[in-house]
Amino acid sequence: MATNGHDEGGPSGHDEGEPSGHDEGRPKRPGEAGGPRERRRAGLRNALIGLAASAALVSPVLRREPRDGFPLSTYPMFSEHRERELTLVHAVAAFEGGERKPLPPRLLGTEEVLQARSLLRRSVEAGEAPALCARVAERLRAEGPRPAFQAAREVEVRTDTYDVLSYYETRTPARPGVVHARCPI
Amino acid sequence: MAAPAPARPALERFLAWWTPPAPAARLASVRVLVGVYVLGYFALRARHLAAVARLPEGQFRPVGLAALAPAPLPAPLVYASVAAAALAAVAFATGFRYRVTGPLFAALLLWVTSYRNSWGMIFHTDNLAVAHVLVLGLAPAADALSRDAGRRGGPPPPDGHRYGFPLRLLCLITVITYVLAGVAKVRNAGLGWAAGETLRIWIGIDNLRKMELGDLYSPLGFALLRHPWVFPPFAAYTLLVEFGAPLALLGGRPAKIWCWCAWLFHAGVLAFMGILFAYPLSGIAFAPFFGAERLTLGRRQPPDPPPPDVTP
Numbered sequence: 001m002a003t004n005g006h007d008e009g010g011p012s013g014h015d016e017g018e019p020s021g022h023d024e025g026r027p028k029r030p031g032e033a034g035g036p037r038e039r040r041r042a043g044l045r046n047a048l049i050g051l052a053a054s055a056a057l058v059s060p061v062l063r064r065e066p067r068d069g070f071p072l073s074t075y076p077m078f079s080e081h082r083e084r085e086l087t088l089v090h091a092v093a094a095f096e097g098g099e100r101k102p103l104p105p106r107l108l109g110t111e112e113v114l115q116a117r118s119l120l121r122r123s124v125e126a127g128e129a130p131a132l133c134a135r136v137a138e139r140l141r142a143e144g145p146r147p148a149f150q151a152a153r154e155v156e157v158r159t160d161t162y163d164v165l166s167y168y169e170t171r172t173p174a175r176p177g178v179v180h181a182r183c184p185i
Numbered sequence: 186m187a188a189p190a191p192a193r194p195a196l197e198r199f200l201a202w203w204t205p206p207a208p209a210a211r212l213a214s215v216r217v218l219v220g221v222y223v224l225g226y227f228a229l230r231a232r233h234l235a236a237v238a239r240l241p242e243g244q245f246r247p248v249g250l251a252a253l254a255p256a257p258l259p260a261p262l263v264y265a266s267v268a269a270a271a272l273a274a275v276a277f278a279t280g281f282r283y284r285v286t287g288p289l290f291a292a293l294l295l296w297v298t299s300y301r302n303s304w305g306m307i308f309h310t311d312n313l314a315v316a317h318v319l320v321l322g323l324a325p326a327a328d329a330l331s332r333d334a335g336r337r338g339g340p341p342p343p344d345g346h347r348y349g350f351p352l353r354l355l356c357l358i359t360v361i362t363y364v365l366a367g368v369a370k371v372r373n374a375g376l377g378w379a380a381g382e383t384l385r386i387w388i389g390i391d392n393l394r395k396m397e398l399g400d401l402y403s404p405l406g407f408a409l410l411r412h413p414w415v416f417p418p419f420a421a422y423t424l425l426v427e428f429g430a431p432l433a434l435l436g437g438r439p440a441k442i443w444c445w446c447a448w449l450f451h452a453g454v455l456a457f458m459g460i461l462f463a464y465p466l467s468g469i470a471f472a473p474f475f476g477a478e479r480l481t482l483g484r485r486q487p488p489d490p491p492p493p494d495v496t497p
Contacts, residue, residue: 043200104399118305164389
């Protein structure tokens with residue numbers, strides 16, 4: 001980038017113009033500017049850099065099919081209209097009597113909830129739910145007894161559908177879910 | 186009577202605005218603040234950045250710089266790249282051998298964050314900080330308040346356009362990211378997004394997902410779902426902040442007002458969705474809009490150094 005002059009002396013570092021008459025023979029210090037013509041030239045160059053940076057930032061949105069990426073993004077978070085029903089693959093600990101508790105992402109091998117969601121979904125799509133379920137059960141056993149899951153009997157990888165707006169009161173799925181894999185703990 | 190000064194052409198006025206002179210300490214202060222942020226980021230996130238090495242290979246969906254890797258890297262290489270980035274972050278923050286470590290850290294941060302985002306989920310909380318580091322790493326942001334400046338000695342460098350331009354660029358990048366977020370909402374859901382129902386459902390989805398995936402969620406966001414009237418003002422406010430971002434480029438009071446509004450917006454996101462946009466919430470994302478040197482050097486600046494002796 002042209003702004004990285006780091007000009008600790010020498011003509012190659014004079015990125016804002018040649019030294020004026022008074023500067024000749026004296027090493028130029030960082031930050032010193034040249035004459036008006038040089039400043040104008042540097043200004044135009046910086047304007048081009050700004051234009052290029054802006055174009056790069058906006059480019060994902062200008063595609064016919066906008067595609068999110070990193071670090072150039074369309075910033076699509078929470079932008080699309082969604083129905084109030086949500087279908088979700090998750091891993092739960094199943095207890096005697098039918099109670100179920102969601103298992104935290106670390107038992108899936110990640111600290112990130114969104115990575116955990118992606119991992120669960122793709123495992124089910126790829127038919128790998130039993131293997132994932134076994135790994136989760138293994139990690140749960142390896143962690144030792146935890147109060148929250150001490151009485152759990154098995155791990156389930158399952159898909160459930162919820163009504164988002166009533167879930168807060170009911171805390172239950174809107175209809176019976178699908179179990180993809182069950183593993184004893 | 187003096188003749189009126191000739192009007193400067195629009196291009197000249199634009200260039201004067203786009204590359205204003207600024208103290209080296211202002212740009213350097215932004216580097217220090219961003220450096221502190223990234224050091225904190227590595228202290229808290231290094232474990233997560235490295236944890237992707239344990240994810241199944243089939244999950245790998247490379248984005249950004251990680252697209253250069255045809256397949257997931259061996260775990261030791263992932264750990265080494267995170268460690269190298271953390272070390273380079275120290276050099277970046279302290280301005281040590283910046284000519285090399287500035288661009289190096291920018292590249293390493295881009296690499297490790299790209300790699301982290303290549304496992305099925307893009308974390309939009311990192312984009313702005315990474316973009317700012319890319320600019321700072323390539324700018325002369327260590328001409329003051331740095332190990333390099335201390336080693337060089339002498340008076341601080343004079344104010345220069347080369348310090349003002351990167352600051353303008355940082356501001357522009359910030360503004361564009363917010364506008365893009367607004368464009369995405371209007372493009373995907375229309376102006377009806379401002380009616381609030383889309384936002385209400387999203388808050389419900391996000392919190393429900395977190396609960397059912399065993400993560401922390403926002404009880405406040407959940408509780409508010411029962412009060413639909415709350416959401417239209419929040420949604421309208423969100424769009425106002427996002428599309429109002431260009432006002433911040435005016436500087437002064439408009440910038441101050443917008444930055445506070447944007448900060449409040451992120452505080453709301455944290456309260457209702459439990460999503461921490463640490464970079465803007467720390468205030469550091471907005472530092473380029475202000476005289477950041479007042480934070481690092483204190484309000485009372487040392488007197489300007491005497492002009493250089495130019496007597497032949």
